[in-house]
Amino acid sequence: MNVIETRLPGIGVRREIVTGSGRRVGIVAQRDGDLDLIISKAGDPDACVASIPLTPDEAATIGNLLGSRQLVAQLTEEHRDLPGVSTRQFMIERGSPFDGHRLADTRMRSRSGASLVAVLRAGQVQASPTPDFTLASGDLLVVVGTSEGLDAAADILRNG
Amino acid sequence: MHTTALTLIELGAILLFLGVLGRLAGRIGLSPIPLYLIGGLFFGQGGFIELQGVIEFSEVASEIGVVLLLLMLGLEYTAKELVTGLRQSWLAGIVDFVLNFTPGALVAVILGWGPVAALVMGGVTYISSSGIAAKVISDLGRLGNRETPAVLAILVFEDLAMAVYLPVLTAVLAGLSFAGGLGTVGISLLVVTLVLVIALRWGNVVSAVVDSSDREVFLLTLIGAALLVAGLASALQVSAAVGAFLLGIAISGATAENAARVLEPLRDLFAAIFFVVFGLNTDPMSIPPVLGFALLLALVTAVTKIATGWWAAGRQGIGRLGRARAGTALVARGEFSIVIAGLAVASGAVVADLAALATTYVLLMAVLGPVLARVAEPAMGLVDRLAGRRREGGTLRLPRADGASPEGL
Structure with a gap:
């Protein structure tokens, strides 16, 4: 499985995979420790349908x-x-x-x-x-x- | 009244007023910078209330504000991010510079303000507000978007460009001869390179020197080091702000994160004073004559920034919607435009009207930027519908699970 890692200067790192159905699913690990679960939009793969902040527990x-x-x-x-x-x-x-x-x-x-x-x-x-x-x-x-x-x-x- | 008492009362009143403005800005989802500027216009020279006692303190405080703004900017990025950013986005960075520096410089020339003012106004219209842009990106949930790295790369390039631009500006404003100017620019380029190398190789050593587990000691060490470096840079005519920026870059890792956390409230305080002082020194009555040019500049440079983002995102294979989002995210101008204009006005080497034009321009752009970023998608939808075009996003050209090799990203 290819995990695509993209550095976001000043923010953190984004790690994502492309699913068989062509959606990007991944995590943005912010430098202050916050995590965001991201899921790309079906109609516009550049954008995200959701960017959900998660606590470490979650x-x-x-x-x-x-x-x-x-x-x-x-x-x-x-x-x-x-x-x-x-x-x-x-x-x-x-x-x-x-x-x-x-x-x-x-x-x-x-x-x-x-x-x-x-x-x-x-x-x-x-x-x-x-x-x-x-x-x-x-x-x-x-x-x-x-x-x-x-x-x-x-x-x-x-x-x- | 006793001078100390007057100073405290005036300072307290101003900060309280800024607090109210900041609350208002938060309520309507706006950057507080334009409101701080309006607050400054309200008080002071030509404003409704003249201030006397607070001038001396606020001048020094606003200098510290600039130092802290740039120090925090340096802390945002690691040297590695800057170097890779430079390598990946230099072309987009140059397009950005040419498209957005030119309108400001041209307007200064048209107004007959001379080449020095052209250099200043070019800088004012060139640099996006990385603070507002980063907030827009995270508020609108675009951290996961594919165009976001392209936007951030341009912001990184601009910030690095400041490290070259500010010393040049400082030399020109100081009226140094061509040879003397070249000398300071040479020194600053050398120092920038040296700091990047040091930060890349021995960033942990620099961090270890300033680091301390005691908050108080850490804070004093940081501020002391920043002001010392800024002062020395200023003495070498390299620009105090750049000194602080470079120190910020040299501090890395966990130390940088802690430093940012410790410094943030101080930065907010002193930067707010800086914006107010800039507003204070601007006569509101000088705004109407330049309003037309400010509106024109706002319109033109909004278009040129959108074009920059559109082009840069397009190079990464981003679709039309993403390109529109990237362009509009860059439109906002803010803190650094005011830093540049502030340096120029303080030196007295440019006409006073420049402050009015820069203030009005930043007021417009700091409000317009986030608004445009929000309406980018609906507007594109409307354009497409009017043109009868099928709404299309970008296409995913990414490696798939079947083991195709990753490329391009």
Whole structure:
């Protein structure tokens, strides 16, 4: 994938891709740290239909949402030979009981039987996180297990 | 009344008045610069209220305003951005200069103000307001637009051109002989090159020298360094403003960002005083005689700036709408036109009417620019409909996901 990088003197850097449908989608990283999500107009590819300011939290969450699908699809593919095992993603919301807590504190494995295989944070994949990994709001947890186990995991993450 | 008391009262009244004007400007989405100028016309020489106590302070403060304006401009850009900008956009920069310097210079010649005034007025009509343009681009959500880098490249070129133009202007205004003038221009070109090289190679060293984690120490170091460099440059007849600009360029990275943050409120204060002082020294009664020429200049140089942006964006393969947006984004003139006119008026080497013409012209352009930038798209739509043309944007000639090599961008 070609990421086109354009310097905007005095403002920052614009990084964008051209999608298969011919639209430019990208991010303007301003020097003061602000991020703008930009999407080009269909009728006028020079202009933007939207230029949406994102906080670092929001940007990280969108990155996780976009990046996780591929990972989940890959895991589902790998588990296809194991009937009954599936993959699900859970978001650590702001104010979640485990926001700021260590992974070990959830005791998810022993309580639900489901296992956490990866955490997506800020568009980065943390594979097989260790028990002392500290969770934060915006993290996307990729969990593998039976459907009952996954329901139990969802309950643990939501209610502590 | 006691002089100190009078100074404080007058200064307070002026700043309070500017605050009200600034609030009004924000309400109607306007740059505050034209309102500051009007504020200055309102007070002072020939205005409604004569001021006595504040003159001495405001003269020094307005000098500091110019230094801070240029220092902040230098901080905006890194040396690398300037050098790549120069390499990529020198042709557009030259077209910009020729198209927009000429009308101002011509009007000064027609008015019989002489070659020095022609040099000044050319500069006034040449330089776009990078402050207003940047605000228009971000307010209208055009950061992601493809024509925006072309617009920014022209602004970068203009700012770099100032580093050459201002020393030339200072030498001419000081009435130096041709040889002496060449000397100062030579010195300043040498210094500009030297600073760019230093900033490229050892920018982090310069930054480290002025940097400090203590806000107070940092602020004092910055302002001290800026005024010292500006004063030394001024003593060498190179122009104080350029000294500050070069210091700004030499400071880079995180230090530059912090410096911009620390200096911004001070810049706003002193720059506002600078605009007011320029207005103060302009007699409102001298405006009506030059109003016709100001309107003519405004019309012509709006067209020439649009042509510049249109052409520069066209070279990047931008469509008609984008070219119109690029052109209109450049129309606004503002702070630097006033800096140039201010230098000239302060030196006394030009006729006093020049201040009136420059003030009126900037008043018109600072208002007209953002308005034109907003109506560019609807206006193009109207033109196309009248001409019976199908509305068309640019075409994407970008590398696709199938692995075609990136080119041209």
